[in-house]
Amino acid sequence: MRLAELGERSGVPIATIKYYLREGLLAPGERIGPRTSEYGEEHLRRLRLVRALIHVGGLPVAKVREVLGFVDDESLGRTIRLGAALWALPQEPHPDGASEGDASQDAEADDAHEAALGEVDRLTASLGWEAVRQLAPISPSHASLVAAMAALRRIGYPWRSELLAPHAELMHQVAVLEFDFMETFDSATEQVEAAVAAALLFEPMLRALHRLAQEEESVRRYGMS
Incomplete structure (x- = not known):
């Protein structure tokens, strides 16, 4: 796809995409002409992740570059690559x-x-x-x-x-489910990207579910009054 289509499909203005390209947050497209490049689905996926890191996670561009540097570092083993990317997040x-x-x-x-x-x-x-x-x-x-x-x-x-041990055991079960989901993606890069996205969006979902569960249990025990 050309730059205009990438912008249309992602909802990101072309000027912003060009900025991400200059800052190294998005890999260059394949050059097919003096002023024309071709972009693939991997660019669309990465662009959406970059937007989530900046606009949902509130990360500055420099921090996004650091996180993505670990995501893309194929010289690292899977555990270190994943851990470094997650530890780089706030x-x-x-x-x-x-x-x-x-x-x-x-x-x-x-x-x-x-x-x-x-x-x-x-x-x-x-x-x-x-x-x-x-x-x-x-x-x-x-x-x-x-x-x-x-x-x-x-x-x-x-x-x-x-007292905390049963909670930790439940969280380990959550981690197993998360890794099972991550492994449905083909490449190691996609798997690490999925983990980073989950850290931004899935953890807030877990916190919200926890509080909803507390509300439900409170009503069951004590009623609505």
Whole structure:
């Protein structure tokens, strides 16, 4: 397809597509004339992903380029390629810690963090998640989990590892379903693209389903009043 058709099918203005091409977010088309290039379905798929990263995920162009660099790096193994692309995405904000300069609150925050770190360690050990345990020092997801558990502990609602384990097992089942879906795509690049898209759009769906389930269970237990 020509540039005009690519713009029409994607809904992206031609000027924007040209900008993405200049910034390296979209691979050049196949040159078929001095000023004419041909684009394929892979360009359409990538263009839609770029738009989602920028307009849904709110990522700046430089961050999109970084994420897509890992997506396209065929020199990496599948696990590292997928992990690097997902880790390059913005992570969940860590819950606020204690107020700076208050020694007693700083000590409380340190104690809560150490306790949460221990609980997460016991959790991953009980589940047999050895890869997670090995990656813990550098994993932003591990750090986010520890920070959230520490914040809950500080406000008086601690979650112990044995309470969290059934939730973790359910999330592992979700991960299995996600990877089963990813593997319906032919190429490794498409599979990593699907994972990146899921991180942007599927995770919000899971959060929404969680809250809807809470609403449903609340009414079942306590009624509508």
